[in-house]
Amino acid sequence: MAHPPRSVAEKVKTMGKIFKRKVFLFSLLFILLFLSFFFSFMLGGSKLASGEVFHALFHPHTSGVAQTIVWQVRFPRILLSLLIGAGLAACGCVFQGMLRNPLADPYTLGISGGAALGATLGIVFRLGNSLGEFTLAGCAFFGALLCISVVYLVAQRRRFSVPTLILAGIILSFVFSAAVLLIFAVSEAQDVHRTVLWLMGDLSWASASLIKLVAYFIIGGIGLLLLFSRDLNLLTLGEEKAAHLGLETELVKKLLFIITSLITGVCVAASGIIGFVGLIVPHFMRRFTGPDHRVLIPASILGGAIFLSLCDTLARTIIAPLELPVGVITGILGGLFFLIFLFRSKRWEIF
């Protein structure tokens, strides 16, 4: 026979080879993560040499211009970009698997629309910091929660079927964006301008207390998502097949929906609607890892962190001292990069 079955020893050997490839991939990602982290410190309104960054990073308690820039100005922002990038990419990955739709992203279920409405109301009504430091973020999060609850209630009536989830989410985001436009139509130009900038994604709100809050949610949430990797593999075969293979599909979908929605809600509340990260990072990573979520989700987390921190560095530096909204950079850079990648790819499948 040309293709005899493999003995367990042979199988373990091939698995060892696959394991080595994984180790290589993750080492590479960690190196890239470290490099992008480091470069992000060097670039900005005033450039720092690598030596200065090193010195400042390892001597946090000495005073100096470099220390102030590194620790007070850039550190919170870079940390926030890493967290948000990781969170959005992980959620995108889970949404694509759970909804079995390679075009899904964290905003497919309308969360961005809800957050946008919340933030718009907060800005237009000039709430400012009247309710504490996180007033705007709180408004956005509240909007996101409202949207999540409505989608949840609708989906619950139909056993959390995927088409219902998508339909409810898309319809809600239309309703919310229409509401945002309605508010724009009757509010002052400067408020509209501020809101639009926020909507395009903005990491400049980073502060130690905000990061602490966001970090709990995102790291905790991502940790929970990782527990569902194998279940997600089954879900990509469809709800029915997954159930026939022994998965409690309805419960798993419900839990995944709640976790991803909360992570996305927190990301949007902290940094506005940063598009594209959740869509293209999982795609890009899938080409290297294959569709197995046990590898794909961790790779997407690292990829998202790298991608967003680099994009934010560009957003800070391109027209310094002015800043661009980071969502503009992720869209243009990420989109073009991915198009080139699609064009050059030899594989015939898109996904």
Added chain:
Amino acid sequence: MDLLRVDELICGYGDAEVLKGVSFCVKKGSLLGIVGPNGAGKTTLFRAITRILVPWKGEIFYCGKDINRISHRALAREVAVLPQILEIPFSFSVEQFISMGRFPHLKKFQRQSRYDLEVIEKVMALCDVLPFRERRISELSGGERQRAILAQCFAQEPRLLLLDEPTAHLDIGHQVEILDLIRRLNREGDLTVIMVLHDLNLASEYCDRLILLKEGGIFKEGDPKEVLTFENIEKVYNTVVIVKENPISLKPYILLVSEEELKTK
């Protein structure tokens, strides 16, 4: 002993009642075919047995237990399902895909044991998918793909296999290949099989027992010779047929008669 018992099952969609009280038993080790015209309720019955539809009335018992009260995981260790259509949007390799069949046997964070690896290898050899074990599911031909999906079912090590038109869209060579494989496991591996089939000749050739459905009820149940008579088929399908005997297997086979021939002869 009855492995599966369906008791006065009434089921449907929305307001439309499709199954109007269906009862039957499936003995351990049997190979049962469900046949009938479009709209007679074959797929609805299949969906109720595979728990996609919840019965309106009546019960379905597996080994004496109501299937809707067994956990998905416990049931998946006993019952495997081959659906009519299975879309796989992401490109798993054949081996990865088949390995997922071990899911119900693994605890939440348990890794595949030596035994699991052996089972996967065995079912891949059985279904003849070893030559393309590393290819992507999306790159397979219809016959190869169906064998891979069947291998995943066998990886569950089921006692009962439920198939919805396992031979749809396959050429006759692959139809025979798939059904031969299923029957071999039924005979040697003590696997009980229930399959919905459209093709009466395949049903006649491969099944030990047949259930002929008409308008949501059982019109006739029995072995192929009892069920597939020209009277029964003409009543249920509203068409003229000739039933002959297969000279090799001595099973009935059905010839159809077209309108033109009916008028001229």
